[in-house]
Amino acid sequence: MWALDRFDVICRMGNIWFSSPYENNVPIIKAHSMIRPGQRSRYVLQCDRYGAPRPGRGAGIRKRKSRKSGCLWKIIAEALPENGFQWTLQHFPDAEHHHHNHNPSTDAAAHPVHRRLTSPVKATIQSSSRRVGIRARDIGGIVRDHFPDSVYTKRDIYNARTRISRENLGGYSSTAALIKLFDGKEIPYVAKWAKDEPDRLVGLVWTFPYCIQMWRRFPEVISFDNTCNTNRFKLPLFQVTGQTCLGTVFNAAFGLIDNERLEGSQFLTNGVRTLLDRYSTRTPDVVITDFDDQMKKALGVEFQDAQ
Numbered sequence: 432m433w434a435l436d437r438f439d440v441i442c443r444m445g446n447i448w449f450s451s452p453y454e455n456n457v458p459i460i461k462a463h464s465m466i467r468p469g470q471r472s473r474y475v476l477q478c479d480r481y482g483a484p485r486p487g488r489g490a491g492i493r494k495r496k497s498r499k500s501g502c503l504w505k506i507i508a509e510a511l512p513e514n515g516f517q518w519t520l521q522h523f524p525d526a527e528h529h530h531h532n533h534n535p536s537t538d539a540a541a542h543p544v545h546r547r548l549t550s551p552v553k554a555t556i557q558s559s560s561r562r563v564g565i566r567a568r569d570i571g572g573i574v575r576d577h578f579p580d581s582v583y584t585k586r587d588i589y590n591a592r593t594r595i596s597r598e599n600l601g602g603y604s605s606t607a608a609l610i611k612l613f614d615g616k617e618i619p620y621v622a623k624w625a626k627d628e629p630d631r632l633v634g635l636v637w638t639f640p641y642c643i644q645m646w647r648r649f650p651e652v653i654s655f656d657n658t659c660n661t662n663r664f665k666l667p668l669f670q671v672t673g674q675t676c677l678g679t680v681f682n683a684a685f686g687l688i689d690n691e692r693l694e695g696s697q698f699l700t701n702g703v704r705t706l707l708d709r710y711s712t713r714t715p716d717v718v719i720t721d722f723d724d725q726m727k728k729a730l731g732v733e734f735q736d737a738q
């Protein structure tokens with residue numbers, strides 16, 4: 432039995448290395464606690480590898496991994512009245528709970544208990560993720576600069592960014608959150624939903640008030656251009672641009688479709704035509720595109736009088 436100097440050691444025990452006259456470099460977790468008149472007065476602390484691995488529920492093709500090693504080490508922390516309510520550690524009567532069945536870890540990152548996401552770290556990850564194109568590895572370096580004692584891995588940063596993105600979506604899917612944003616900001620759009628899955632978005636054409644303003648001033652020439660599937664929706668992104676009287680280019684509309692076949696091009700061109708009619712914009716005299724035969728056919732149907 433030995434006494435602990437401060438109660439906050441118990442409070443922080445799950446986030447530090449437990450160093451005592453008995454054990455060194457052993458991460459522990461708080462398993463159970465007991466409250467006596469108004470305050471916690473008893474904790475059961477155990478190794479974070481305590482217990483046997485749970486059996487897998489799969490067919491057994493791939494061996495299930497677990498951090499549990501069958502370790503039975505645990506100890507009691509109590510605030511005893513005979514000791515002036517100073518926190519005291521004591522062993523369980525059974526000797527099987529006195530020893531670990533594994534060697535001490537050399538790296539704190541080996542234990543999830545030391546890699547729990549704290550509010551300051553989460554705020555740092557969230558602010559850093561606003562930079563376009565920044566990688567999880569780069570954010571990990573920023574976190575280590577701000578919190579030198581942190582032991583987060585690249586996978587922890589990646590998972591944290593995913594969790595933050597999910598929270599920002601407010602429980603909606605990516606496409607549902609986008610439609611909700613468009614409705615809230617009154618952004619004009621034309622959407623297409625899958626026939627067999629009414630909640631799955633397969634096509635979207637949208638524009639912005641400034642684009643409409645420029646489009647109505649310079650409707651003579653529009654250009655259709657396709658980009659790679661580099662967006663989070665994994666859908667081909669189309670960009671519709673126009674030309675001013677000075678020969679400069681402006682964005683007129685944007686489109687996402689689930690395929691680059693004829694039906695996808697037809698939806699895109701029909702969506703652009705719908706936006707033109709909705710805002711009383713004159714039909715273009717010239718339509719520019721690449722050598723995509725499917726897009727040429729769709730444009731020939733929607734803009735028959737254009738060159």
